[in-house]
Amino acid sequence: MTNQLVGDVYAKIIEGVIAASKVDFEEHGIGQDTLQELQQEWQSKLSSRAVAQMPWDPKPAPPAPAPAHPSNAPNGLPPSSYTNYEPQPSHAAPNGPRIKAEPGAEPKYNGLPNAYQQPAPPAQGGNVRAQQLLQEQYGNAANASINAMQRGGGGLALPGQQQQARPQGLQLPGQVPQNGQSPYSIQQQQAPMYRQQQHQQQLQQQQQQPRIKVENDSPQLHQGAFHQQVAQPNYGQTDGADDAYEQWQEMLAQRRAISAEQTQQADRMMRDQVMQASADIQNGLMMPLDEQPSNKRLKRKSVASSSHRASSSVAIPQMDGDVDDEDEKPDIKDEDDENAINSDLDDSDEEGQNQMGEEDDEFTDSILCTYDKVQRVKNKWKCTLKDGVMSANGKEWVFHKGMGEFEW
Amino acid sequence: MAQQGQSYYELYRSTSVGMALADTLDDLISSRRIEPQLAMRIMQNFDESIAKVLNEKVKARMTFKGHLDTYRFCDEVWTFIIKDIHFKMDNAHQFDAEKIKIVACLAKEKAA
Numbered sequence: 423m424t425n426q427l428v429g430d431v432y433a434k435i436i437e438g439v440i441a442a443s444k445v446d447f448e449e450h451g452i453g454q455d456t457l458q459e460l461q462q463e464w465q466s467k468l469s470s471r472a473v474a475q476m477p478w479d480p481k482p483a484p485p486a487p488a489p490a491h492p493s494n495a496p497n498g499l500p501p502s503s504y505t506n507y508e509p510q511p512s513h514a515a516p517n518g519p520r521i522k523a524e525p526g527a528e529p530k531y532n533g534l535p536n537a538y539q540q541p542a543p544p545a546q547g548g549n550v551r552a553q554q555l556l557q558e559q560y561g562n563a564a565n566a567s568i569n570a571m572q573r574g575g576g577g578l579a580l581p582g583q584q585q586q587a588r589p590q591g592l593q594l595p596g597q598v599p600q601n602g603q604s605p606y607s608i609q610q611q612q613a614p615m616y617r618q619q620q621h622q623q624q625l626q627q628q629q630q631q632p633r634i635k636v637e638n639d640s641p642q643l644h645q646g647a648f649h650q651q652v653a654q655p656n657y658g659q660t661d662g663a664d665d666a667y668e669q670w671q672e673m674l675a676q677r678r679a680i681s682a683e684q685t686q687q688a689d690r691m692m693r694d695q696v697m698q699a700s701a702d703i704q705n706g707l708m709m710p711l712d713e714q715p716s717n718k719r720l721k722r723k724s725v726a727s728s729s730h731r732a733s734s735s736v737a738i739p740q741m742d743g744d745v746d747d748e749d750e751k752p753d754i755k756d757e758d759d760e761n762a763i764n765s766d767l768d769d770s771d772e773e774g775q776n777q778m779g780e781e782d783d784e785f786t787d788s789i790l791c792t793y794d795k796v797q798r799v800k801n802k803w804k805c806t807l808k809d810g811v812m813s814a815n816g817k818e819w820v821f822h823k824g825m826g827e828f829e830w
Numbered sequence: 831m832a833q834q835g836q837s838y839y840e841l842y843r844s845t846s847v848g849m850a851l852a853d854t855l856d857d858l859i860s861s862r863r864i865e866p867q868l869a870m871r872i873m874q875n876f877d878e879s880i881a882k883v884l885n886e887k888v889k890a891r892m893t894f895k896g897h898l899d900t901y902r903f904c905d906e907v908w909t910f911i912i913k914d915i916h917f918k919m920d921n922a923h924q925f926d927a928e929k930i931k932i933v934a935c936l937a938k939e940k941a942a
Contacts, residue, residue: 427890432847438879439851443872450868460854460872469852511866757857787930792937796908803898805908808937809884811845812892812917814927818846819919822888826932828898828912 428474473818560828674782747783791824801830838877839935842884851876891920899929908934 440461447457469476791810796803807824834896842848844888855869901908910932 431888434883434887435847435876435880438883439872439875442875442879446868446875446918450865452864454867456858456863460858463854463857464851467853469845471846654882678844730924744856758884788844788929789932789934790845791932791934792839793908793934794937796903796934803901803910805934807932807934808936809881809888811842811880811884812930813846814917814930815925819890819892820884820888821890821892821919822884823891825891826895826912827893828896828915830899830901830911 426475428818428820429476432468432474433477436468466600471812473816659753788812789824791821803828803830838874840873841935842877842880843873845880848876850871856906861872892919896930906936908932911936913914916930 439499440457441462443457444454447454463476465476465637659680771821789807789810789812791807791812794806794808796805798804803826807826808822810818810821810824843852852873855864858864859866859869894912894915894917896912898910899913900911903909910916911929912932913929915927915930916924917927
């Protein structure tokens with residue numbers, strides 16, 4: 423059995439579980455999107471274990487389990503807020519002056535400068551959806567704009583259309599001026615656009631019915647305009663900035679690791695010097711024998727000031743000449759203790775990791791299976807295993823039947 | 831399914847695919863997206879699904895030889911720890927492993 427087939431088997435397992443869990447999710451009142459998320463998360467976690475080549479790995483979308491759940495495709499719902507937003511602007515473009523297709527959406531203000539450029543680029547699937555939506559909403563009248571979209575390749579990419587489109591795009595929240603707020607500030611422009619996206623979503627879902635609902639929603643949304651206005655541009659920017667942020671975090675982590683290492687090296691170097699110095703003192707090599715008694719006397723006189731020295735470990739090397747064994751030792755011990763704490767921590771961490779690693783190795787090399795029969799003659803064993811999953815050397819295999827012979 | 835009178839071993843939950851599922855479910859539970867009962871139900875679905883797929887879809891065979899270090903038989907579950915083990919897969923792929931642990935439950939005859 424090659425490793426490649428393991429991925430196919432796992433894909434089938436995932437598919438089976440997801441299909442079987444559909445009913446359970448419904449019974450628990452959990453949406454299907456959570457189930458899809460579960461599947462994707464499961465696959466990515468499995469991929470990260472790198473036990474086999476998974477069929478969904480080479481492509482961004484999982485191809486094998488996808489047929490069972492078409493809505494799981496990456497062109498599905500998530501980007502809809504953007505794509506729904508697009509058809510409206512491009513619709514207005516070729517038809518020049520506003521079309522009164524939606525009575526409630528008649529604009530209350532025109533020609534506002536487009537200070538705000540939506541940064542999110544339209545997805546390819548989004549364009550298709552946008553065109554479909556246009557077709558649904560306006561029928562043949564939308565043909566021109568669909569053509570324009572196809573030529574442009576992206577609704578928002580064309581500045582000319584964009585300029586004309588923007589007032590049209592702002593129509594829907596246009597009920598807000600009825601609340602006496604017609605002079606829009608730039609921030610207020612952005613907030614209605616966000617509302618419009620939401621509104622477009624509603625439109626799509628409810629087939630243009632919720633016009634009344636929009637009026638109800640608008641004031642509330644407008645009160646929250648600053649949150650939304652902040653969130654909206656940030657959303658667009660984080661798409662671009664996220665990569666940089668990750669890179670930054672990565673770089674930062676590396677830098678911190680390096681600097682921590684350097685700090686440890688420096689600490690060790692200092693400690694070595696101190697230890698060397700103390701060893702010299704203890705050997706007595708640095709002092710003539712006849713001076714030692716006098717040193718002791720000196721030392722006892724200076725006991726009063728030893729508290730200063732003890733408190734500042736940096737001063738130890740300079741004290742070496744003056745200090746004799748008895749007084750030096752406590753200082754050195756302090757130094758040792760400090761280092762001992764650090765080194766103990768470091769060592770135990772490393773040891774712990776090693777131990778964990780060894781345990782992991784032990785437990786990852788395993789066969790989980792069922793057995794048909796196990797026979798023994800003296801110390802010779804024979805067993806017939808079935809339906810096994812074997813994990814060895816970081817890879818996994820599956821087998822239908824396995825014969826084993828081993829002696830005890 | 832349990833309702834049909836057939837239960838499935840939970841043994842395969844400690845495979846990588848089972849662990850990945852458990853991790854994912856754990857994340858969903860801790861973010862309060864699903865209830866633990868539902869997660870248990872999904873794990874049962876997993877037990878069933880992996881047993882069926884292994885039984886029906888996998889045809890591969892393999893043999894191995896080695897030195898039995900430890901054996902245990904308890905509650906119809908064999909546990910072997912085999913050292914210096916040599917595997918032969920049916921596509922002539924061979925490899926060695928230093929030590930491997932085998933956990934084997936009694937194979938159930940497929941319900942007719």
